[in-house]
Every structure is written in structure tokens, then in C-alpha cells.
Amino acid sequence: MDEFDLIRRFFSRDAEAAGTVVGVGDDGAVLQPTRNTQQIQVTDTLVEGVHFPANIGAADIGYRCVAVNLSDIAAMGARPRWMTLALTLWDKDEEWVEAFAAGLFEATAEHGLSLVGGDTTQGDSVVITVHVSGEVEEGAAILRSGARAGDTVYVTGTVGDAAAGLELLREGVDDDELVRRFLRPTARIPQGLKLSRRAHSAIDVSDGLVADLRKLLDASGVGAEIDIEKVPLSAALLARFDTDSALRFALTGGDDYELCFTAPADAVAGMENITAIGTVTENHELVCRNVGEIVEVDASGYRHFT
């Protein structure tokens, strides 16, 4: 099966979406931007064996490579529009590609995203790069750099589940809610759209809550005080792991793709599925407290600060 066949057979769904003038099949796609918007562009690469274990299903890989990009679109408060796919394959057959495409289109369909172009190549390993373009009203993008002292720090959903799921997956468990949270992350597109013009800053949690919050604070030139006992943990996580392990996953595990954002408390009153976990401060430090006591958080988890 040559490249052209592969694209045509599995990836050339008709782009019916408004705004896609020419989709897959020409030298480039022709897209019609919405009047008075700015465009958001994001790109993320998944490498087999690095970003996901080699033994997970093709449909999950297809879903996940879209979702992690949509998560960046969500963190900017944007509406997803167009996607391109660069697929480098090794030792995969048509069945794999078909399942991959099915998972990919499941993720795009949930958010009205159109696949408008791409490139498939043969290589020594599986490398998947997705590029997504979204739109925001002019000036409405939520940046990492907008946090202000006095903002409340929030996180959507629950954190730690995906990292716990990845650990279970490595232990051979594959039918579990935590594993599904790793394989099929939920891009917080609706929440991101609601946060546009409300939140002062946002980032998606891909490297771990503390690490990503630190990036946001550095970009904003501020600090924060976080109460780690407020960090939202799922019932599934607490059923499988003790509290210390659960908190370690929540604070330092990556792959959750929840949003961490800062906003004045009154700006997000009534929003569902968000949890306040702390406050932005003037100084540049990130202080974590566990029931009032200062603790230090690093890659291995948290420990009492002595």
C-alpha cells in the first residue's frame, strides 16, 4: 500500500465542515478563517515507546494523539477547527492503520475538528505529529502569562488518574478506569471556551500539576500558595492507591490533560467540575502546604520541608 493509497483509504473523509475550502489531496489545504478571530496553532508529537507503551491499541493511539493537541487548544480558550497529521510508521499493517484512523476520527468528531492534510512516511519507529489550529475572538486567548496576585488557582476534573493508569498499564492491567484516563484523555474544550475572558491565565496539565503550575507562574512573574489536601482526587484513584501514592500521582504525574488556571474567584462562580486549590502571590515562589504544614514537592512526590 503506497502513501497515496493509505491517505485516500483511511484519512480522506470528506471535510464537510464550514471553513474547509479544500481539504486533503492538493499541495495544501485551503481554509477560510472566521472574521474577527485570531488563530491558535499547537503541535505535539507522540513517539512509540516514549509517550506510550508499544503494546497499546491503535485506536487508543489515534484518539490520544488528537486529544493531547486539543488539550493545548483548550488551555488557550480556543475553538478547534483544523488538523494535519504527520504519520511515520514502522512494521504496521493496514489493520493497524484502519484502527488508528477510527480512534483519531472519534476524537475529532467530538469537537468538530476537520482533518485537512498530512504526510505519511516510512521510518524505523512510530512517530506521530499532529498540528491543530483553533480560533478565538480577537484578544481572547488565555495565556500562561496573565496570572495576577490575588487570583485563585483552580484545576478542572481530577488529577493523578492518568499517571496511575500508566503504572497499571505497565503492570499488565488494561481494563480499568484509570487506564482509560491515560489512553483516552478528555480535552477540556468546553471549559476552555467558558474560561475565555474570565480566567487570567491557563496551562494544560501534561507534565504534572506542580511542574505545569510552575511554568505558568514563571511566565506570569508571580508565585502561589497551594493547599495540596484540596487537590481533587478521583474515587477510582483512592480505591486503588493509598493517599500518599495518590497525591504523588496527582502532584507530579503527567498526562492528565486537565486545565490549571487562575482567575478572580467571582469570575468563575457557578462553573462546574473545577476545584480551587490555592492563591496567586506577589513573590515568585510556589509554596505547597499539606493541612497547613509546608511540604516540598519534587519528581519523587512530596515530603515535609524540614
Place this chain on the structure above:
Amino acid sequence: MDEFDLIRRFFSRDAEAAGTVVGVGDDGAVLQPTRNTQQIQVTDTLVEGVHFPANIGAADIGYRCVAVNLSDIAAMGARPRWMTLALTLWDKDEEWVEAFAAGLFEATAEHGLSLVGGDTTQGDSVVITVHVSGEVEEGAAILRSGARAGDTVYVTGTVGDAAAGLELLREGVDDDELVRRFLRPTARIPQGLKLSRRAHSAIDVSDGLVADLRKLLDASGVGAEIDIEKVPLSAALLARFDTDSALRFALTGGDDYELCFTAPADAVAGMENITAIGTVTENHELVCRNVGEIVEVDASGYRHFT
């Protein structure tokens, strides 16, 4: 050197270009589309050992990965604006990355292209995916599908040089004009912009003149008669190879990144550096003639049609 350091050190040049509201460093780039334009998006992947030999210099790889994408932008008649880079590396040091970045920025600077985002990952091989967005006035994109019977078929520059250069490179020759044509392809951006609203159809020559022309004709539902003795060959190519070999490179070798396009002859009168090589016909066949005699062209070259 972690991913963040790598991006910051070598790829975070300030995007001064108008239209880049936020560049590298946030969850996504924020871009300001030009009023009354449509956007063109293209993406192409280069895999080490597949699209280029492992022993070519990092600066050439950096230049080339941008140029092959700009060539698709040129084939659409568009003006390049924004670029993202997804870089998967294996066994490369800082010196390699620095030289790669230098070559990459050489190619972007020639055409006012801004690097606005990307992702760097570690993998088992070197895989480079570049995504470029360009702009055209509404309705002005040149498609593959617009060729009409009676159009003249043209090609820019000379063809065959890059394929000959790749052969020389494999033989160990590295300081040669033909090799440079492979390593540093010229994206025909100015010609593409001139062709917008003049040419009926266009494609860039990446897989070989005959193969790419066939794609254009298929997309347009037409055929063509080509006089292969009119195909433009460089003095450098003819100095190194006999006419048969030169024509084989020109007709079936890829990597030239010239434009093949069709237009009414009077629409492109006075345009420099283009050569008429045939005529578009009603039927769906591509007929090649050598000084009047019909010949058959396939991957191994051309032969008399008996």
C-alpha cells in the same frame, strides 16, 4: 539539555513579524490572519535515511525541511507566514541542533516565515515534521484540479538536478552544483505568487516531473501531450551525464521542487525562468513524445513505445 532548554536556546528567536501575536513559549501560538485572505496549510516529514542520507550536514537538513514545505506553499500561489517544527532526535548533540537551527532560519529568513511553535522529542531515529501556514487572497489559491484542455504545460527552472545530485552524494561527491540543488532546494515562492490568478493549476515537482504531472492531470480530469526534448535541463546536469541519463533524472527523479503548472499561453507572457513543455488535452492520457516520436516513461526512465 532538556526539551525546554533546547527550544529556548535555539528556536526561540523573537517573532518580530507582523501577525504573530504570541510565538514560541505558550500552550499555543496566537496568530493574526490578514483580512480577506484564506489560509493555506501544508506539512511534510523528513526521515533520516529515507528522505536524506544520514551523513549530510545538519544545516542542510535544517534548510531542506523548511524548503520542501515552502515549495508546497509556492505551488498553491501563497505567501508563507508561520511555521511550527516537530523535531524527534536520536544521538544528536547540541552542536548538531545549533547547526540545524542555523540552516532552518536561513530558509525562513529568505521568505519572511516566522517559527511560532513546536515540539522536541527523543526517539529511536531522526524525524522532522514541519508545518507551514501561508495566505492567499480569497479564491486565489492555485489548485491541482484547475487544468483545462488547451492550457500550455510549463515547468519553472530546470529539472533532474536534485536526483542527479542525490546520486552523486551517494557516490561520495559532496561539493558540486547538482548536490547543492538536492541539499538546498529553491522554493519557487516569487513565481507562485506571480502565478496566482494566472495559472489554472499547479503542483510542485517532488516525486518526479511525469509522476507529479500525472497527479495534476488526474485531479483535473484531463490529459496532456509533452515534448520531452523541451524539458529544461541545466548545463551542470548535461556536463556530468549523457542526454539519456539527464532526461531520466529530469522525467522520473524527484526532489527538484520546481513548479509544474498549466496556464493559457498569454496569461504568463513575459514571465522569466519558465519553459513550455506541452499542451493539456481533453482525453485523460499523458502522451510523451521525443522529437515527435511517442515514448513511454516509467520509473526507470523512458523507452520507445513499440
